[in-house]
Amino acid sequence: MADSPKTPKAPSTLPFDFVPQEPETAVANNPHAKATTQVADVVDALKAHFDQSVRDLVVYAGEHTVLVDREAIVEVCRFLSEEKGFSYLADLGGIDRFTEEERYEVFYNLVNIEGGKRIRITIRVEEDTMTAPTVTGIFPAANWNERECYDMFGITFDGHPDMRRMYMPEDFEYHPLRKEFPLLGVPGSLPLPPQSPTGELTGDPFPAAHGHKPPKSFQEVKSEEDND
Amino acid sequence: MGSENALQEGFLTTRVDAVVNWARSNSLMPMPMGLACCAIEMMAFAAPKYDVARFGAEAMRFSPRQADLMIVAGWASYKMAHTIRRVWDQMADPKWCISMGACASSGGMHRCYGVVQGIDNFLPVDVYIPGCPPRPEAVIHALMDIQEKVRNEYSVAQDGISGKESPSIAPARPKIITPEGDTTVSPSGLSIR
Numbered sequence A: 001m002a003d004s005p006k007t008p009k010a011p012s013t014l015p016f017d018f019v020p021q022e023p024e025t026a027v028a029n030n031p032h033a034k035a036t037t038q039v040a041d042v043v044d045a046l047k048a049h050f051d052q053s054v055r056d057l058v059v060y061a062g063e064h065t066v067l068v069d070r071e072a073i074v075e076v077c078r079f080l081s082e083e084k085g086f087s088y089l090a091d092l093g094g095i096d097r098f099t100e101e102e103r104y105e106v107f108y109n110l111v112n113i114e115g116g117k118r119i120r121i122t123i124r125v126e127e128d129t130m131t132a133p134t135v136t137g138i139f140p141a142a143n144w145n146e147r148e149c150y151d152m153f154g155i156t157f158d159g160h161p162d163m164r165r166m167y168m169p170e171d172f173e174y175h176p177l178r179k180e181f182p183l184l185g186v187p188g189s190l191p192l193p194p195q196s197p198t199g200e201l202t203g204d205p206f207p208a209a210h211g212h213k214p215p216k217s218f219q220e221v222k223s224e225e226d227n228d
Numbered sequence B: 001m002g003s004e005n006a007l008q009e010g011f012l013t014t015r016v017d018a019v020v021n022w023a024r025s026n027s028l029m030p031m032p033m034g035l036a037c038c039a040i041e042m043m044a045f046a047a048p049k050y051d052v053a054r055f056g057a058e059a060m061r062f063s064p065r066q067a068d069l070m071i072v073a074g075w076a077s078y079k080m081a082h083t084i085r086r087v088w089d090q091m092a093d094p095k096w097c098i099s100m101g102a103c104a105s106s107g108g109m110h111r112c113y114g115v116v117q118g119i120d121n122f123l124p125v126d127v128y129i130p131g132c133p134p135r136p137e138a139v140i141h142a143l144m145d146i147q148e149k150v151r152n153e154y155s156v157a158q159d160g161i162s163g164k165e166s167p168s169i170a171p172a173r174p175k176i177i178t179p180e181g182d183t184t185v186s187p188s189g190l191s192i193r
Helices: A023-029 A040-049 A070-082 A142-153 B002-009 B016-025 B038-046 B078-090 B101-106 B136-151
Strands: A054-060 A063-068 A088-096 A104-112 A117-125 A131-133 A156-158 B011-013 B030-034 B069-073 B096-100 B127-129 B175-178 B181-184
Touching: A040 A054, A040 A063, A040 A070, A040 A117, A063 A070, A070 A104, A070 A117, A070 A131, A088 A142, A117 A131, A142 A156, B016 B136, B030 B038, B030 B078, B038 B069, B038 B096, B038 B101, B038 B136, B069 B078, B069 B101, B069 B136, B096 B101, B096 B136, B101 B127, B127 B136
Parallel strands: A063 A117, A131 A156, B030 B069, B069 B096, B096 B127
Antiparallel strands: A054 A063, A088 A104, A104 A117, B175 B181
C-alpha cells in the first residue's frame, strides 16, 4: 500500500479544462469544447450588418453571446434565420440581473441545424418599461417561451398573439422568478381549495401546520342544499 | 335438535357491519391521481408482478363516481389542488385517501411557491407513504392499512347511543360456527380465534 489511510492524498487537478480561453486555443486544448459554438464569422457578419445595434460580445467557455439593442432584436433574428440559417429557436427566457440599470435580460438561444452551430443573443430590458418586441413572427416556437418569460418576470412582449400567463393562475399578482419574490411565495396569494364541498377557499397556505386538518366527508357540516 | 342438523351443514352468522366491511375492504376501487413519477410506481403496483388483484383493488377507476380510494401520487401544485379537491368531492362516500410519496405528503423536495406543502392541507388523508418514490410493496402495505381501517368501521346503528360518545367496541369480525365450535375469522381468511 502506497498511502496509509491517515496521509491525505496530494490534491491533483482534475483533467477537465473549463477555463475560459481564446476560441482558437480552446478547441485545441479543451477536449470538451465543441466546434458548434465557434461562430466568429456569424458574429462578424452581425457586426457588419448591424453596426449600431450590436452592443457587446462575450465569449465564455468558447460560447458566443451577442448583446444587441432591444429594438433591433426582431431584425437580428430575421437576419440570422434567413441569411445565416439559424432557423431553430432552442430556448428563450428571462434573467433578473438585480441591477439598478437595465435590470432584466432576455436571451435567445439559436441553432443552425444544417451548419451545426449555436449562438446566443441577449437583449436588456429596463425596469420601468418592461417591454420587449416579440419574435413570434420569425420563430413561432417563441410563443410559449415568451409567455413563460412574462409569467416569471413580468416582461410583456409587444405584438405577441396571446400574452397570458404560462404556469401561474391568471389572477396571480406576482412574478415568481424576480429576485425579490420569496421562495415559499406570498401567503394568501395562491388560495387552496375549500376544505369542504360548499366551503370558502382556504387562504392559509399551511393550514395543516397550523393545526387544522380537513374534516372527513362524514364529519362535514351539512349545508342547506343537503337538507333540501 | 334442528339446529344440530344445520350446524353439520355448516353456516355462518355475522353482523351486517362485518359483512359490509369485509366486502368493502376487499373490493376497493382506486382513483389513480397520478401527478408525477410516483404514478409509475403506482402502475407497477397494479401490474402483474405485484398484482394488487390479490387484494381486490385492481380495478382502477378514472371516474370519481366509481372510485372509493384516491391515491394521490406525486406533487400537487396549487393550480392542480383545486382539481384534486373537486375530484375528491365527486367521489361517493365512504371514501379513503392515500398520500403516496414524500411530495404528496409534505411537499418533499419541492419547497417552493408553486407546490402545496402536503396534500393534507386540503384533503383528509388516511394513510401516508414515505419514499421518493415508494416501492410498490409500500403501496400495497398502505392498501392493507386502508383495508384494516375499513374493517374497523361501524355503521351508525352499531353504537346505539346516538349523540353520545360511543364506547370503543372490538372490531366486527365474521364468525364461523362449525360442529367443533365457533371460530372468528379474519377477513384475510386466517383464523384469529
